Amino acid sequence: xxxxxxSPRYKIIEKKQPVAFWCNPISGHNTLYWYLQNLGQGPELLxxxxxxxAVDDSQLPKDRFSAERxxxxxxxxxxxxxxxxxxxxxxxxxxxxxxxVTDTQYFGPGTRLTVL
Amino acid sequence: GDSVTQxxxxxxxxxxxxxTINCTYTATGYPSLFWYVQxxxxxxxxxxxxxxxDDKGSNKGFEATYRKETTSFHLExxxxxxxxxxxxxxALSDPPGNQFYFGTGTSLTVIP
Numbered sequence: 001x002x003x004x005x006x007s008p009r010y011k012i013i014e015k016k017q018p019v020a021f022w023c024n025p026i027s028g029h030n031t032l033y034w035y036l037q038n039l040g041q042g043p044e045l046l047x048x049x050x051x052x053x054a055v056d057d058s059q060l061p062k063d064r065f066s067a068e069r070x071x072x073x074x075x076x077x078x079x080x081x082x083x084x085x086x087x088x089x090x091x092x093x094x095x096x097x098x099x100x101v102t103d104t105q106y107f108g109p110g111t112r113l114t115v116l
Numbered sequence: 117g118d119s120v121t122q123x124x125x126x127x128x129x130x131x132x133x134x135x136t137i138n139c140t141y142t143a144t145g146y147p148s149l150f151w152y153v154q155x156x157x158x159x160x161x162x163x164x165x166x167x168x169x170d171d172k173g174s175n176k177g178f179e180a181t182y183r184k185e186t187t188s189f190h191l192e193x194x195x196x197x198x199x200x201x202x203x204x205x206x207a208l209s210d211p212p213g214n215q216f217y218f219g220t221g222t223s224l225t226v227i228p
Contacts, residue, residue, distance in 0.1 A: 043216075104162050108159050
């Protein structure tokens, strides 16, 4: 079974430019997460989707970040415009059913963003 | 609010040494607890988990026991190998299936 797929793996852009990350979750997983991981830190949730609905986006900086999950499958995270402080790894994860006690999140390899 | 506190690294051990990575948590409810591992250049992978008090999660020789009385979930392995070199993250979800909270990670290097 294929895991969570993310692209690109690496992205280098200049500040003030836009950037987009793409995620394809494990087939059948209805919950999708985007995390931000700074160097030497643990992942921090940006947004969580249940199917196509964003159910928790309280940590998403909405002035420059946006996300969508059309048709409840693939998702795209966008930053416009990017700032130097956005340099980090952006992780996507998916899970089968958020209501299950034994739920587990499966992570993609991440996209490493460098803003110059 | 919920949080996870992990033992700071980096940790360097010789092969076959005993490993302990401490993890304590603060939660408003009754969380599920997890250890994730991140090998160099790879994404986070679930190592083990426990969903209720006194449960022991285990995988690949690693173990951790959910201790509600001490709010801890320490990771242990009796004999580490070079291939165990990675960053280990303790995490909780509270309530289970909801938002995850991760610790800052502990880097482990095992030398031959």
